[in-house]
Amino acid sequence: MDLPTPAFFPSLTDGGEVGALMRMRDWAGSSLGAPDTWPQSLSSVVGLMLNSKFPMFVAWGNDFTFLYNDSYADILGAKHPAALGGRFQDIWSEIWDDVSPIVAQAMDSKASYFENLPLTMHRKGYDEQTWFTFSYSPVRDESGKVAGVFCACTETTGQVLAERHQAEELQRSKQIFQQAPGFIAVIRGSNHVFELANDAFIQLIGQRDIIGKPVTEALPELRGQGFLELLDNVFATGELFVGRALPAKLQRAPGESLEERFVDFVYQPVRDARGVVSRIFVQGNDVTDAVRANQALRDSEQQLRLLANTIPQLAWMANPDGWIHWYNDRWFEYTGSTLEQMEGWQWTGVHDPAMLPAVITEWKRSLATGLPFESTFSLRSANGEYRSFYTRVAPLRDSAGNLVQWFGTNTDVTALELAQHELRTANRRKDEFLAMLAHELRNPLAPISTAAELLKFAGLDQERIRQTSNIIARQVAHMKKLVDDLLDVSRVTRGLVSLQEEVCNVGALVADALEQSRSLVELKQHQLALDLPGQPCFVKGDPTRLIQVFSNILNNAAKYTPARGHISLRLHAENNLVQIAVQDDGIGIAPALQPHIFDLFTQGERSPDRSQGGLGLGLALARSLVDLHGGSV
Known part of the structure; x- marks a missing residue:
């Protein structure tokens, strides 16, 4: 049977689910009494609350009897609907120690406001860390005495967690930026002001304070070396520039002469929301040691000459669990793929199926142990060709030693493997030739030796001596022919x-x-x-x-x-x-x-x-x- 609704309390005629529950409840036996006895101030607050889409509740009287609206019911979780008409301190016993001082302050006629207050609630069968933004306001009865507390609130748990995640991602990116094996810098504006630079970049140029300074001021020795002109061109045209083993003369210590270094680098234009180039992203590697080593080896075996060329690298980053979330442009250029096609574990699609199981096993072992990963395997290019890559993956850790990221590179070693095969083939031919040469030179020695022994005997007639001499002459001529062939080949191959x-x-x-x-x-x-x-x-x-x-x-x-x-x-x-x-x-x-x-x-x-x-x-x-x-x- 529907309870009668007082004329002065029309709010109980609506109010959604909670309003219906209030109408169905017999309040006569509660500390609030029948609704027609409620103070006008309570009725007004309840009316406001039930007709609001914002989460609200009111705790009334000495028992802090708890009334709320539909929006707040979602916050209560499993505590609803039993919480309706219950005592505040019983309903939220797990947070009472946190909020009771705030309630007391409101009962003392002092309103309060809190933003993103952390509270550990037990509303879904387990303890849950939550955050709330809310205000507590005193509510007075007809006598002017504070008789209850009114709260308007919103749960900000999702927002707080998102902000924390964003902050962690930013910190992680900074760590990766600083720990990246190659040098990185960001240059702003047409006058090329250094905005960011990682440790590798500072180490390359010699521990100088460059942030906030134009390149011409921070690195004046670059004038006349072509780098400033390249920056001007990239900023003006928006076209990417890639340099390979270019020489850069740097003053890496005050008062010292310029030191020549060789660098692989990329000038990548960065556009703003209007599509206008506003910055240039600089990324590269100091390949001085490789260039000098390759220079020294240039006249040696073919495989060493191949190493003299800088090998372009593919690079990627992964979460601690191995989920790859970023690849560099060279990966996409080589594989002809997109991030959506490669994210997570989808990189398996460009691996050689015959080698993939072993690669996954080794990668999972590194994920479990946190140790670096090294392997050589084949990757499929955009045109379907499989090329061999040497891969190294390094774990990146924070200051506490916690693994926060993986950074991997893939270096094309197809040409090196081919050169090694050719070298092994050449060595095998050399060994076979030496064995054959020994055989060919030894064969004439037997008849020569025999003939020489015959000549020792006295009393040989002239015909026998002539025959023996002819044998020696023929075999010597044969050996001379072998030696002449060797000399001819040697002279031809040396251009003599x-x-x-x-x-x-x-x-x-x-x-x-x-x-x-x-x-x-x-x-x-x-x-x-x-x-x-x-x-x-x-x-x-x-x-x-x-x-x-x-x-x-x-x-x-x-x-x-x-x-x-x-x-x-x-x-x-x-x-x-x-x-x-x-x-x-x-x-x-x-x-x-x-x-x-x-x-x-x-x-x-x-x-x-x-x-x-x-x-x-x-x-x-x-x-x-x-x-x-x-x-x-």
Whole structure:
């Protein structure tokens, strides 16, 4: 049955859910009594409260009987609706020690206001840290005596937590800024005033006070070195500038001479809300040691020459739990992705699937232990190519040693790995060549040694002495041929061969080359076919070297053609060019060997009837000599 509503208290006819609960309740037995007996001041406050969308409550009388509106019911949580008509001190017993002095102050006719007051409440079944902004005001009865406390409040827990999180993020960014391995600075305005600079930047320039000063004042030695002009251009055009291993002469200590350093750096324009360039973000690395080391190694192995070039880096940052929340522009340029596609653990999408499980295992181990991460793995580029990257991830810690961030870099080492492979291949070829050289030089020694022993015996007839001497002469000639080939290759590769050029009849040179190769051709009874033009062909070249080229190619054909095989040589002239083609029906060239037949020390499989030996230098020497003549093989 609905209770009657006094004419002077129309607020109980509305007021939402709490208003309905008030109408349904029998207040006669409460300390407040029936609503028609309530003081006008209480009725007015309740009416105001029930019709407000702002959280409010009133605590009335000596028992501080608690009345509130719908908006405050949300703050009560599980305490609602039992709290309606209860005692303030019982409802909020967990915070009574905090608020009772404020209540007492209001009962003493003194209003109060608090902003973001922390309170630990138990309203959802557990203790919860909250913050509130509120005011307590005294409420008087008809006699003018303070009979209750009125509160208008708002919960600011979310706002406080957000502000704290923002402050922590700002602090974290400052720590990352200062601890970043590369130098960073922010330059403001067209006169280029230093606004920010991290420790690495200060260390680079030599512990100078630069904040608030123009670059020309802070670093006057940069005048005339091109950096100021670059800053002017970036600020005026808004175009990014990237420098690689550029020299910068800096006075890193007062009174000392300028020291040359080499830096990789980026001038990144920063635009304001209007799209106008207002600042320049400077980020880079001091690569002096790398540049100097690479300079010293430039004339050594190919892999060291590759290291002389500065390697662009990809970089990223992650929360302590491994959630990656930031990548630099180079990461996005290389992968062709966006932050939305890479945030968190989505970076796995650009990893080589075959290597990914091991990478994740090692990364999780670092997350669990807080230790640095180092690994080399492949990353897919925007065009689908996988390149190998050396990756190092460092934990960044606050002053208390707590891990607050991870900072990682990826350095492209694909070229280095290729160079290392080529070096291993070159070393293997060298070892194979040395073994072959020892074998080839040792073979003639046996007959020479035997012949020498025979010559010790007295009474040898002249014919036997002549035969023995011929053996020694042949083997010495063979060894001389090996040594001559080695010397020729050495001179060609070092650029010591100078051509004695003259106008030559190519047909005559071919005839001389055939004469040099005739013994080898006749030894295996090869059938040699010649296809020469009816008219002489003349070229400008070194006749001795050209004969050597033709002879080497013919010898190679003879060595790899079985007995009684066929060899043909065709001389053809057309369009001021002379072409010589040698063809045989020998054992052929294995597919794997074909790309390398003109490389030094390359030989095909030796067959039992191929006893002439050799060092695999003939074709390589032939190509080098032809190249010197401006031709091709």
